[in-house]
Amino acid sequence: MRLLFAGTPTVALPSLDAILASEHEVVAVLTRPDAPAGRGRRTAPSPVRVRAEEAGLPVLTPRTLRDAEVQAQITELGVDCAPVVAYGGLVPPALLDVPRHGWVNLHFSLLPAWRGAAPVQHAVLHGDEVTGATTFRLEEGLDTGPVFGTLTETVRPLDTAGSLLDRLAHAGAGLLVATLDALAAGELVAVPQSTDDVSLAPRLSTEDGRVRWEHPALAVDRRIRACTPAPGAWTTTPDGARLKLGPVRLRPEVTHLGPGVVEASKTGVLVGTGSHAVELAEVAPAGKRAMPAADWARGVRLGADGRLG
Structure with a gap:
């Protein structure tokens, strides 16, 4: 399939690398604009942008996806699917159905548990013994779309949010590629999420x-x-x-x-x-x-x- 990969931080890199090593074609990468980073707060490109440019891929860094010119640019790419890993921006309704198979998000929880920006942090904070990752199709609601696949991961007694997220990022990369493979083969149908046991994971503040x-x-x-x-x-x-x-x-x-x-x-x-x-x-x-x-x-x-x- 022709793909538009959307992601921004380091946690998205295992998925980008896995997709680049797959049979699918990444025609462009969508990431957030350069932003202040590090102790000196100097403006720097996102880790995904750096990796994409190393691979010679076209990179899109719009401040918003609601701009008509940006939407036209994405539409003209003619992609079959848009895998998403921690992109950090909202995909507006006008773009949700542009790819034939939609936008497939890799989320680091077992949905509908921990919908939101900080699922791994909340899993550790609340003492979950098991968590995981989910691939699902984006829709207008917050992490409410139908599910393609899941994997589980044990939360270890000494896990930090960082160590647990790192394991999920690498395991989730395989799940995302498997989801894309099955979609390409016409072997996968998304299943609506349960309405029971929904929990929210807002970003943790200082x-x-x-x-x-x-x-x-x-x-x-x-x-x-x-x-x-x-x-x-x-x-x-x-x-x-x-x-x-x-x-x-x-x-x-x-x-x-x-x-x-x-x-x-x-x-x-x-x-x-x-x-x-x-x-x-x-x-x-x-x-x-x-x-x-x-x-x-x-x-x-x-x-x-x-x-x-």
């Missing part, structure tokens, strides 16, 4: 990353892992400075510390929660790089009660 030490340790652990690497989990020191937190280790045998109270020793840095303590691994003070928590604790004054948050 405030969502704030750790509340009065919550049970398991909830603290899940929030930190769900916000790693983005938007980042954090707390504050007694002087109000922000401290970014990496994943922690549960210490159920330590119950004498109150919520947020820090106990530092040569063997580690413990923080109390609403249930039992957790052990900090890496932290990053404001404006500084990540460092072992023990190194941070030796160089900071926490005050008499040594309390975070």
Whole structure:
């Protein structure tokens, strides 16, 4: 099939690579415009644009797909299907039926669970034991279209949103190619989503990353892992400075510390929660790089009660 691939961040690259290695023809790539990135916030092309240009593919970077000229340009490509992986923009109704087989989206959850922008983060945050990926046909509703295929993935105890998303991106690439193959062969019919067990996964904000030490340790652990690497989990020191937190280790045998109270020793840095303590691994003070928590604790004054948050 002739394809228009739509995607923007690094998580879309395994799918683009898999499609380029398949029997299908990518005639163009659609990605978001260049945007500020990195510590210096310099304008840079999306990872998908970089990979597409390396492969010698035409790249479209419109600010909106509602522009009539952009819609005409996409229509003139004459594609059979438009696979989508984390494109980051809305496909307007006028374009949904332009490809013969529509726009086929790879979504990183088992729909109808976790419809929205941050399905993997919410799966970790809410303690899901199993998640997965789904290919479905885009329609006007938010991730409501009929399903072509699914795969499942176990959420491991130490998974961050980043590590889980990486596994799903690679496994999902195979699912997406298999979906395209079956569509091309006329062997696949989309099945409407169930209306039961629908859950929403809005993008997590910086405030969502704030750790509340009065919550049970398991909830603290899940929030930190769900916000790693983005938007980042954090707390504050007694002087109000922000401290970014990496994943922690549960210490159920330590119950004498109150919520947020820090106990530092040569063997580690413990923080109390609403249930039992957790052990900090890496932290990053404001404006500084990540460092072992023990190194941070030796160089900071926490005050008499040594309390975070």
